Amino acid sequence: MDSQAIANRTVESHPTEAHEHPSYLRHHFVTVEQQRETVSFGMWLFLLTEIMFFGGLFMAYLLYRNWYYDAFVSGSNTLSIPLGTTNTLVLILSSFTMAMGVYSAETRNRKGLIRYLLLTIVLGLAFLGIKTVEYHAKYVEHHIPGANFSVEDFVHPSDPRDRPLAPDMAQHAQIYFFLYFAMTGMHALHMIIGISILFVLLYQAYHGAYVNGHSSTIDNFGLYWHFVDIVWIFLFPLLYLISRHHL
């Protein structure tokens, strides 16, 4: 009798394994601990992928900033520091509420979890709202690269503190704005995805999930949310702050 037959026989004698596991333990994991570690490891790896994804954009930013320094400076001068700072604060606050959400899930505090998830959603939406205002301003000022773009603001700046750019350099401000929109757009896309997931989590938390000791989904979403936050912490100084002539 070969091993195959043995396998067959064993299967017949043990039709299905007894349901001694908690319901949230997926069938292919042995222990809850293993499942938790696995999922968290997967999340970190995914974030590594995300870093490489943004890395390509940062690479392009560094190259062109080096080439067209003046255009990048003038471009960043047109961004609103108050709005950018507010957004940074909003995001940091949302990271805090997210962390509190994770804490609430761990301490099995359903109300706290719902409250903090809701707050995180509100702050995330606030960030996107402010971002929309900024995008709209760019549209009005003809700073969106492409057909709508006008070099007028850079060749003849209205603010006397701004150095006027030569027309060819002013054209290169398009590259700055392209990178600005690509980078903040990618970041906003990650925010939108994050907020959509938050709504799902909120719905599930409302129905009592994640407060039974199994909160690794919340933990891992928290990692994602902090990652998106950290990307902004890099974007904000690179796009808004460094080398400005004036604040």
Next chain:
Amino acid sequence: MHFISPVLWQFLVRWLNNSALFPPEASAISTDVDAFYLYLLLISAVGLVAVAILIFGFSIAYRKDRNPVATQIEGSTLLEATWTIIPLALFMICFVWGALLYFRIYDPPTNAMNIYIVGKQWMWKAEHPGGQHEIDSLHVPINRPVQLTMISQDVFHSFSIPAFRVKREVIPGRYSTVWFEATQVGTYHLFCTQYCGTNHSAMIGDIVVMTPGDYQSWIAGSTSGSSLAQNGERLFASLGCNACHSGQASARGPNLAQVYGSRLQLTDGSSVTADDAFLREAILNPSTRVTAGYAPIMPTYQGQVSEEGLIDLVEYIKNLNSNYRVQQTLTASQAEPGPASSAGAGSSGNQTQSRQTPGKAAQKAPGTVKQ
């Protein structure tokens, strides 16, 4: 063989008659490249034979019929080290040899004659300094280093002459160079090897290597009447460059005489050598690198001058030893604006005049200029 397939036989005979395992060796570098190729073939053959002996030898010696039970062996650090170090050493020889060749192929000698190449979908345009233009062909003299300064007008192309063993990407927006010294008279293939769109495979041409005598008569026979520098001079005047680059102390633009090859201080504190690429960039993106002491007021000529025009301008500035002719074109164009003035400036009468200091030339009234 010819009993089996007469057609295939014909092919093989034709192929062997042309002994086509190597392209012709028609440049100074080609024998060196071939020598390196033979070395690489040799180590490949050694490696392949070694692996083949091991695989076939062991397969025969230790097939199950002969050796029913395998002997388990963990491994051997000594052997691992051996087959790490030997290939590494062989590859390092390749690296050094290859690097030496690379530096020779891509670093032109200073005495090389320069020809400009413009690649565009789907043709090669060669521009000789004397003003001779060629399309899809390039005439060069034998035994003389020739440097090609190349640029693409649209997409990536690649300028490849297999018989010379040289090739270089022709890139939009920046000059690339390659050089060779032809050693065999004849006509050789020129290929575009970088995929460049629909008619990529039609972007081919001939490299014609000629004896010095033939080359001289070809040069004389295909002249277009004015050299690249002369074309550049005309363009310089018609674009109004001389209005600022007049060479006068009060001029708004830097003095261009003898600027080529010199070291320039820029406003951002760095310094740069004014080579072909810098001159081209200065015309298209003037404010990227502004010479110290000047305001970034120069307009861009992006989209106004073709690559050929840029080559003319670069060639003109390269050959500009004094500002005398700049001022003459300036004063002439003030006297009678229009292309006629620049044509007049190119006439032979001026060339016999002794060089004068810019200051003196500037003081001349238009009427005193000898037309």
Next chain:
Amino acid sequence: MSTIVSLPNQETATLPKVNYLNNGYGLKSWLLTSDHKRIAILYLMSITVFFFLGGSFAGLIRLELLTPMPDLVASDTYNKLFTMHGVIMIFLFLVPSVPATIGNFVIPIMVGAKDLAFPKINLLSWYLYVVAGIFLVYALVNGGVDTGWTFTTPLSTHYVNTHVITAALGVFIAGFSSIFTGLNFIVTIHRMRAPGMTWFRLPLFCWSNYAAAILMVLGTPVLAITLVLVALERLFGIGVFDPTKGGDPLLFQHLFWFYSHPAVYIMILPGFGVISEVISTFSRKRVFGYTAVAFSSVAIAVFGFFVWAHHMFIMGVSNYSALVFSLLTMLVAVPSAIKIFNWSATLYKGSITFETPMLYAFGFVGLFTIGGLTGVFLGSLGMDIHLTETYFIVAHFHFVMVGGMLMAYLAGVHFWWPKMTGRMYPESMSQLAAVTTFIGFILTFFPQFILGYLGMPRRYHAYPPEFQVLNVLSTAGATVLGVGYLLPMLYMPWSLKYGKIAGSNPWQATGLEWQIQSPPLTENFVETPVVDHEAYDYEWLAHKTQHEVTTVG
């Protein structure tokens, strides 16, 4: 000639009553499955479709090149043919080939797990693959793409009027499919190993797939963002890669090759793993220098990230960076040489038999050796100038990718076929296929090395007449090669019904996957295995078999 195949008595043997194949019927049980084995089968079927689609383009290309004149198809059509051949073969066949089919099937079993770490993401990865395929087929039937698989800017962004964005999106999606596969493998190998399964007891197949997965996870996102930039530039006319608008086309080259060079190792590393398994099994011997082979995979993955600019030696990278990249390229060639010698040494004092997987593996070793050594030609700076962008490079990467990877893939499919289906493929037919493939391959691609040195540029629709002889040889070889690839398409489906019952371990191999029934149960193992032996421990296997015979028989 003797054989190691040990099949159960065909008179009485049957397929196991319960297995992953008959656990649920109907389309839904397949399309919504989270079983890694079923997903592997889905992958196997879909990549076979795309392989033959891409292969038919290759056939048309070779037919066109039979004569120097551009007579079979128009230039644009020819350009679309080689573009689609490249895109489909690379992104829809080579990248997922071994990992997504064989790897998906056996890696969880090899490490002693019931499934991959994230079964649903695994299924998502297959759906993304299918969506990517749909995008590419849509681009194809609506007029095709003619940028070359490299999407070179500014050609792809401003100069062609074909479906570049659709194709780029297809590749983007295929990229995420491969990221998810890689992520799943890394996590599974880290966290899902059975008790006793230490890192150095893992089969080498796991090591090489692990190394490839690192490259997938870290390299692919860079390609993704690059293609996004290409699509945006094309959509909105912004010049981030366009020199006339201040962009840098070389930046595209750097970003593209930052992925696409490691991609070569994504394609070949899993093949290395297959060869280690096959050579060990059919010589009944532990792989010589296990740790050296394992670490050389990781070394390739690490060095693989730092050699991308060797695709740009003639593009005007500075002389000194060319030096560095050439040096690193030489270094990355060494681990491959180590592997070749270790496989050869594995045969020493073995007890060798020559079943089909072994023949394919021998073919792999020969062709990959040639492919690898010609890579050294191209990594040598001065030689690269003459050889790059010619048929030499075409021959080189086909030797590595087709001669190497496809041989390894076919070796693997034959090797694990009994495990996947429970039935044996017909041995003599498949041996014929292996030999035909090898001969056809050499005939097709060896002449291209000579053509390349003669200077024939790649992607040429028409060529000077003196190159015809070698092109005719190459096309003739392609015919033989085509037959070699079609043969398995005939006998593999046949074997599903008429093949001999394989039993759990027809090759007497040592991997955990051979100790369970074929086809396996949905849960793979009845109880979690406890591993107490090294990989490729044939003495353990002999002892175990003997023990079974004495206790059960």
